[in-house]
Amino acid sequence: MRNLFSLVLVILPFSLFAQFQWNDVSDTWKNVPAGVKLYEFRDSVDGQPVVAFAAVVLLNEKKNTFTTAHTINERLTPQAFYEREKKPFLVVNGTFFSFQTNKNLNVLVKDGKLTSYNVHDVALNGRDSGYYAHPFRSAIGIFKNRTADVAWVYTDSISSIPYASQKSIVLPRFKGIRATNSQQSEWKNSFQPWPVQTAIGGGPVLIQNGRIDIYNNEERMFMGKAIADLHPRTAMGYTNKGELVILVVEGRHKNVSVGVSLIQLAAMMQSLGCVEALNLDGGGSTCMLIQGKPVIRVSDLKDGEPTQRPVPGVFMIYSK
Numbered sequence: 001m002r003n004l005f006s007l008v009l010v011i012l013p014f015s016l017f018a019q020f021q022w023n024d025v026s027d028t029w030k031n032v033p034a035g036v037k038l039y040e041f042r043d044s045v046d047g048q049p050v051v052a053f054a055a056v057v058l059l060n061e062k063k064n065t066f067t068t069a070h071t072i073n074e075r076l077t078p079q080a081f082y083e084r085e086k087k088p089f090l091v092v093n094g095t096f097f098s099f100q101t102n103k104n105l106n107v108l109v110k111d112g113k114l115t116s117y118n119v120h121d122v123a124l125n126g127r128d129s130g131y132y133a134h135p136f137r138s139a140i141g142i143f144k145n146r147t148a149d150v151a152w153v154y155t156d157s158i159s160s161i162p163y164a165s166q167k168s169i170v171l172p173r174f175k176g177i178r179a180t181n182s183q184q185s186e187w188k189n190s191f192q193p194w195p196v197q198t199a200i201g202g203g204p205v206l207i208q209n210g211r212i213d214i215y216n217n218e219e220r221m222f223m224g225k226a227i228a229d230l231h232p233r234t235a236m237g238y239t240n241k242g243e244l245v246i247l248v249v250e251g252r253h254k255n256v257s258v259g260v261s262l263i264q265l266a267a268m269m270q271s272l273g274c275v276e277a278l279n280l281d282g283g284g285s286t287c288m289l290i291q292g293k294p295v296i297r298v299s300d301l302k303d304g305e306p307t308q309r310p311v312p313g314v315f316m317i318y319s320k
Helices: 001-017 078-084 181-190 223-229 262-271
Strands: 034-043 048-058 064-070 088-091 109-110 113-116 138-142 148-154 164-165 199-202 205-208 233-239 244-248 274-280 288-290 313-319
Touching: 048 113, 048 288, 064 109, 064 113, 064 199, 078 088, 078 113, 078 288, 078 313, 088 233, 088 244, 109 181, 138 274, 148 274, 199 274, 205 233, 205 262, 223 262, 233 262, 262 274, 262 288
Parallel strands: none
Antiparallel strands: 034 048, 048 244, 064 313, 088 288, 088 313, 109 113, 109 199, 138 148, 138 199, 148 164, 205 274, 233 244, 233 274
16 A cells, blocks of 8 residues: 555656645735745646645744643634634644544643643444554644654653654554564654654644655544545644744635645645645634634535634744
Protein backbone atom coordinates (compact mmCIF):
# COMPACT_ATOMS: atom_id res chain seq x y z
CA MET A 1 0.00 0.00 0.00
CA ARG A 2 2.78 2.43 0.91
CA ASN A 3 4.70 1.77 -2.33
CA LEU A 4 1.60 2.15 -4.51
CA PHE A 5 0.61 5.32 -2.71
CA SER A 6 4.11 6.78 -3.10
CA LEU A 7 3.85 6.20 -6.85
CA VAL A 8 0.56 8.10 -6.93
CA LEU A 9 2.19 10.98 -5.07
CA VAL A 10 5.03 11.12 -7.58
CA ILE A 11 2.52 11.55 -10.41
CA LEU A 12 -0.09 13.83 -8.86
CA PRO A 13 1.80 16.81 -7.43
CA PHE A 14 3.10 18.00 -10.81
CA SER A 15 -0.45 18.67 -11.99
CA LEU A 16 -1.56 19.96 -8.60
CA PHE A 17 1.23 22.41 -7.77
CA ALA A 18 0.74 24.46 -10.92
CA GLN A 19 -2.83 25.15 -9.83
CA PHE A 20 -2.01 26.84 -6.52
CA GLN A 21 -1.72 30.57 -7.08
CA TRP A 22 -1.91 32.24 -3.68
CA ASN A 23 -2.89 35.91 -3.49
CA ASP A 24 -1.50 38.03 -0.66
CA VAL A 25 -4.55 39.70 0.92
CA SER A 26 -2.81 41.04 4.04
CA ASP A 27 -3.48 44.64 3.02
CA THR A 28 -7.25 44.04 2.95
CA TRP A 29 -7.22 43.44 6.72
CA LYS A 30 -6.63 46.11 9.34
CA ASN A 31 -3.85 45.91 11.94
CA VAL A 32 -2.27 42.68 10.74
CA PRO A 33 0.42 41.80 13.33
CA ALA A 34 4.13 41.82 12.62
CA GLY A 35 5.36 38.63 10.99
CA VAL A 36 1.91 37.65 9.65
CA LYS A 37 0.92 37.22 6.01
CA LEU A 38 -2.59 36.28 4.87
CA TYR A 39 -3.24 34.47 1.59
CA GLU A 40 -6.34 33.53 -0.38
CA PHE A 41 -6.90 30.93 -3.08
CA ARG A 42 -9.93 31.20 -5.39
CA ASP A 43 -9.47 28.94 -8.38
CA SER A 44 -10.00 25.36 -9.48
CA VAL A 45 -8.26 22.18 -8.37
CA ASP A 46 -8.50 19.28 -10.81
CA GLY A 47 -11.34 21.12 -12.53
CA GLN A 48 -13.39 21.73 -9.37
CA PRO A 49 -13.85 25.17 -7.75
CA VAL A 50 -12.01 25.67 -4.46
CA VAL A 51 -11.76 28.54 -1.99
CA ALA A 52 -9.02 28.46 0.65
CA PHE A 53 -7.40 30.83 3.12
CA ALA A 54 -3.97 30.59 4.78
CA ALA A 55 -2.22 32.45 7.57
CA VAL A 56 1.59 32.29 7.48
CA VAL A 57 3.14 33.45 10.76
CA LEU A 58 6.78 33.87 11.79
CA LEU A 59 7.28 31.73 14.86
CA ASN A 60 10.10 33.86 16.27
CA GLU A 61 8.09 37.11 16.21
CA LYS A 62 7.90 37.72 19.95
CA LYS A 63 4.93 40.07 19.68
CA ASN A 64 2.82 37.04 18.77
CA THR A 65 1.71 34.37 21.25
CA PHE A 66 0.57 30.87 20.26
CA THR A 67 -1.80 28.98 22.54
CA THR A 68 -4.86 26.75 22.77
CA ALA A 69 -8.19 26.83 24.58
CA HIS A 70 -10.60 24.07 25.50
CA THR A 71 -13.93 23.39 27.17
CA ILE A 72 -14.97 20.79 29.74
CA ASN A 73 -17.91 18.54 28.81
CA GLU A 74 -19.31 21.10 26.38
CA ARG A 75 -18.54 22.69 23.04
CA LEU A 76 -18.34 26.31 21.88
CA THR A 77 -18.33 27.87 18.44
CA PRO A 78 -15.07 29.53 17.36
CA GLN A 79 -16.90 32.84 17.71
CA ALA A 80 -17.77 32.01 21.32
CA PHE A 81 -14.12 31.07 21.97
CA TYR A 82 -13.10 34.40 20.43
CA GLU A 83 -15.30 36.31 22.88
CA ARG A 84 -14.45 34.14 25.90
CA GLU A 85 -10.69 34.27 25.27
CA LYS A 86 -10.55 38.09 24.98
CA LYS A 87 -10.48 38.41 21.21
CA PRO A 88 -7.28 36.81 19.87
CA PHE A 89 -6.10 37.81 16.40
CA LEU A 90 -6.68 34.29 15.05
CA VAL A 91 -8.90 31.40 16.12
CA VAL A 92 -9.04 28.08 14.24
CA ASN A 93 -10.63 24.71 14.98
CA GLY A 94 -8.38 21.71 15.40
CA THR A 95 -9.05 18.54 17.38
CA PHE A 96 -11.48 15.78 16.49
CA PHE A 97 -14.10 15.12 19.16
CA SER A 98 -17.00 12.96 20.30
CA PHE A 99 -20.49 14.29 19.61
CA GLN A 100 -21.78 12.07 22.43
CA THR A 101 -19.44 13.29 25.18
CA ASN A 102 -18.28 16.63 23.70
CA LYS A 103 -14.71 15.62 24.58
CA ASN A 104 -11.57 16.04 22.50
CA LEU A 105 -10.10 12.91 20.94
CA ASN A 106 -6.67 14.47 20.41
CA VAL A 107 -3.94 16.04 22.44
CA LEU A 108 -4.02 19.69 23.52
CA VAL A 109 -1.19 21.44 25.36
CA LYS A 110 -1.51 24.90 26.89
CA ASP A 111 1.37 26.66 28.68
CA GLY A 112 3.34 23.41 28.70
CA LYS A 113 0.60 21.35 30.34
CA LEU A 114 -1.62 18.64 28.91
CA THR A 115 -5.25 19.71 28.85
CA SER A 116 -6.55 16.95 26.55
CA TYR A 117 -5.42 13.42 25.68
CA ASN A 118 -5.22 11.31 22.53
CA VAL A 119 -7.76 8.53 22.14
CA HIS A 120 -6.13 5.24 23.15
CA ASP A 121 -8.17 2.46 21.52
CA VAL A 122 -10.11 2.31 18.27
CA ALA A 123 -12.65 -0.48 17.72
CA LEU A 124 -12.30 -2.38 14.44
CA ASN A 125 -15.24 -3.32 12.22
CA GLY A 126 -16.49 -6.30 10.24
CA ARG A 127 -14.57 -9.53 10.77
CA ASP A 128 -12.35 -7.63 13.22
CA SER A 129 -15.32 -6.85 15.49
CA GLY A 130 -14.26 -7.29 19.10
CA TYR A 131 -10.67 -6.41 18.25
CA TYR A 132 -9.05 -3.05 18.87
CA ALA A 133 -6.14 -1.05 17.52
CA HIS A 134 -4.03 1.40 19.49
CA PRO A 135 -3.14 4.16 17.01
CA PHE A 136 -0.64 6.89 17.79
CA ARG A 137 -2.11 9.96 16.18
CA SER A 138 -0.28 13.10 15.23
CA ALA A 139 0.00 16.64 16.54
CA ILE A 140 1.85 19.87 15.88
CA GLY A 141 3.72 21.43 18.78
CA ILE A 142 5.58 24.69 19.41
CA PHE A 143 8.54 24.71 21.79
CA LYS A 144 9.70 27.44 24.14
CA ASN A 145 12.38 28.45 21.62
CA ARG A 146 9.61 29.04 19.05
CA THR A 147 10.43 26.12 16.79
CA ALA A 148 7.72 23.70 15.65
CA ASP A 149 7.45 19.94 15.23
CA VAL A 150 4.94 17.48 13.81
CA ALA A 151 5.11 14.11 15.57
CA TRP A 152 3.15 11.04 16.61
CA VAL A 153 2.07 11.43 20.19
CA TYR A 154 1.39 9.24 23.21
CA THR A 155 -0.41 10.73 26.20
CA ASP A 156 -1.38 9.38 29.60
CA SER A 157 -3.04 11.03 32.57
CA ILE A 158 -0.17 9.90 34.82
CA SER A 159 2.21 12.18 32.90
CA SER A 160 1.97 15.97 32.80
CA ILE A 161 3.61 16.13 29.36
CA PRO A 162 3.13 14.16 26.13
CA TYR A 163 5.61 11.73 24.62
CA ALA A 164 6.36 11.85 20.91
CA SER A 165 7.90 9.72 18.19
CA GLN A 166 9.44 11.10 15.02
CA LYS A 167 8.30 8.04 13.09
CA SER A 168 4.92 6.35 12.84
CA ILE A 169 4.55 3.39 15.19
CA VAL A 170 1.89 0.79 14.35
CA LEU A 171 0.65 -1.46 17.13
CA PRO A 172 -0.83 -4.87 16.27
CA ARG A 173 -4.54 -5.49 16.58
CA PHE A 174 -5.28 -6.91 19.95
CA LYS A 175 -7.94 -8.68 21.94
CA GLY A 176 -5.98 -9.74 24.95
CA ILE A 177 -2.89 -10.05 22.72
CA ARG A 178 0.40 -9.04 24.31
CA ALA A 179 3.10 -7.30 22.31
CA THR A 180 6.41 -9.10 21.90
CA ASN A 181 9.43 -7.94 23.87
CA SER A 182 11.03 -6.50 20.72
CA GLN A 183 7.84 -4.57 19.88
CA GLN A 184 7.64 -3.19 23.41
CA SER A 185 11.28 -2.14 23.23
CA GLU A 186 10.78 -0.39 19.88
CA TRP A 187 7.79 1.58 21.15
CA LYS A 188 9.50 2.50 24.40
CA ASN A 189 12.65 3.71 22.66
CA SER A 190 10.78 5.64 19.97
CA PHE A 191 8.73 7.82 22.30
CA GLN A 192 10.59 10.55 24.13
CA PRO A 193 9.35 13.45 26.31
CA TRP A 194 7.91 16.20 24.09
CA PRO A 195 8.22 19.41 26.17
CA VAL A 196 6.18 21.66 23.89
CA GLN A 197 4.58 24.83 25.22
CA THR A 198 1.62 24.60 22.87
CA ALA A 199 0.24 21.70 20.85
CA ILE A 200 -2.89 20.64 19.02
CA GLY A 201 -3.57 17.20 17.62
CA GLY A 202 -5.51 15.72 14.74
CA GLY A 203 -4.30 13.52 11.92
CA PRO A 204 -3.19 12.08 9.67
CA VAL A 205 0.26 13.48 8.94
CA LEU A 206 0.38 14.90 5.40
CA ILE A 207 4.03 15.89 4.93
CA GLN A 208 7.21 14.56 6.52
CA ASN A 209 10.77 15.61 5.69
CA GLY A 210 9.54 17.87 2.91
CA ARG A 211 7.69 15.18 0.96
CA ILE A 212 4.03 14.28 0.80
CA ASP A 213 3.46 11.06 2.73
CA ILE A 214 -0.03 10.60 4.17
CA TYR A 215 -0.25 8.30 7.20
CA ASN A 216 -4.00 7.66 7.05
CA ASN A 217 -3.70 3.88 7.47
CA GLU A 218 -1.16 4.02 10.29
CA GLU A 219 -3.29 6.50 12.24
CA ARG A 220 -6.48 4.62 11.27
CA MET A 221 -8.15 7.68 9.79
CA PHE A 222 -9.85 8.08 6.38
CA MET A 223 -8.55 4.71 5.22
CA GLY A 224 -8.99 3.24 1.77
CA LYS A 225 -10.88 5.34 -0.78
CA ALA A 226 -11.86 7.91 1.86
CA ILE A 227 -8.48 9.58 1.32
CA ALA A 228 -9.85 10.93 -2.00
CA ASP A 229 -13.15 12.31 -0.65
CA LEU A 230 -13.69 16.05 -1.10
CA HIS A 231 -14.46 17.94 2.12
CA PRO A 232 -13.83 21.22 3.91
CA ARG A 233 -10.40 20.90 5.54
CA THR A 234 -8.22 22.39 8.26
CA ALA A 235 -4.46 21.82 8.33
CA MET A 236 -1.34 23.12 10.05
CA GLY A 237 2.36 22.86 9.34
CA TYR A 238 5.61 24.77 9.30
CA THR A 239 8.28 25.81 6.82
CA ASN A 240 12.07 25.65 6.94
CA LYS A 241 11.97 29.46 7.26
CA GLY A 242 10.44 29.17 10.72
CA GLU A 243 6.89 30.00 9.62
CA LEU A 244 3.73 28.43 11.00
CA VAL A 245 1.15 27.75 8.28
CA ILE A 246 -2.56 27.50 9.13
CA LEU A 247 -4.90 26.59 6.29
CA VAL A 248 -8.67 26.24 5.93
CA VAL A 249 -10.47 25.06 2.79
CA GLU A 250 -14.12 25.85 2.14
CA GLY A 251 -16.23 22.92 0.96
CA ARG A 252 -19.64 21.39 0.24
CA HIS A 253 -20.74 24.51 -1.64
CA LYS A 254 -21.61 23.51 -5.20
CA ASN A 255 -20.20 25.78 -7.93
CA VAL A 256 -18.34 27.82 -5.28
CA SER A 257 -16.00 25.46 -3.39
CA VAL A 258 -16.38 21.69 -3.25
CA GLY A 259 -13.50 21.05 -0.86
CA VAL A 260 -10.35 18.98 -1.39
CA SER A 261 -9.05 15.46 -0.82
CA LEU A 262 -6.27 14.70 1.65
CA ILE A 263 -3.88 14.34 -1.29
CA GLN A 264 -4.86 17.78 -2.61
CA LEU A 265 -4.66 19.23 0.92
CA ALA A 266 -1.11 17.94 1.28
CA ALA A 267 -0.17 19.48 -2.06
CA MET A 268 -1.65 22.80 -0.98
CA MET A 269 0.40 22.75 2.23
CA GLN A 270 3.54 21.89 0.28
CA SER A 271 2.85 24.74 -2.15
CA LEU A 272 2.93 27.06 0.90
CA GLY A 273 6.39 25.78 1.77
CA CYS A 274 5.58 23.26 4.52
CA VAL A 275 8.26 20.70 5.35
CA GLU A 276 5.97 19.03 7.90
CA ALA A 277 2.18 19.25 8.13
CA LEU A 278 -0.87 17.41 9.38
CA ASN A 279 -4.59 17.34 8.82
CA LEU A 280 -6.92 18.58 11.57
CA ASP A 281 -10.67 18.14 12.04
CA GLY A 282 -12.53 19.24 8.92
CA GLY A 283 -16.02 19.03 7.49
CA GLY A 284 -18.53 21.14 9.38
CA SER A 285 -15.89 21.95 12.00
CA THR A 286 -13.59 23.81 9.61
CA CYS A 287 -13.56 27.47 10.61
CA MET A 288 -10.95 30.22 10.97
CA LEU A 289 -11.57 33.67 12.41
CA ILE A 290 -9.26 36.62 11.78
CA GLN A 291 -10.03 39.51 14.10
CA GLY A 292 -13.33 37.77 14.87
CA LYS A 293 -14.40 37.50 11.21
CA PRO A 294 -14.77 34.17 9.32
CA VAL A 295 -12.34 33.87 6.41
CA ILE A 296 -14.38 31.19 4.59
CA ARG A 297 -18.05 30.17 4.51
CA VAL A 298 -18.57 27.22 6.87
CA SER A 299 -20.44 24.19 5.54
CA ASP A 300 -22.97 23.62 8.35
CA LEU A 301 -26.28 25.35 7.75
CA LYS A 302 -29.15 26.37 10.01
CA ASP A 303 -32.30 27.64 8.32
CA GLY A 304 -30.27 27.91 5.13
CA GLU A 305 -27.60 30.13 6.70
CA PRO A 306 -23.98 29.18 7.53
CA THR A 307 -23.59 28.35 11.21
CA GLN A 308 -20.37 27.59 13.06
CA ARG A 309 -20.17 24.13 14.59
CA PRO A 310 -19.37 24.09 18.33
CA VAL A 311 -16.03 22.42 19.08
CA PRO A 312 -14.24 21.58 22.35
CA GLY A 313 -10.80 22.90 21.43
CA VAL A 314 -9.17 25.62 19.31
CA PHE A 315 -5.75 27.02 18.42
CA MET A 316 -5.24 30.78 18.84
CA ILE A 317 -2.73 33.54 18.11
CA TYR A 318 -2.55 36.75 20.13
CA SER A 319 -0.60 39.86 19.13
CA LYS A 320 0.62 42.62 21.44
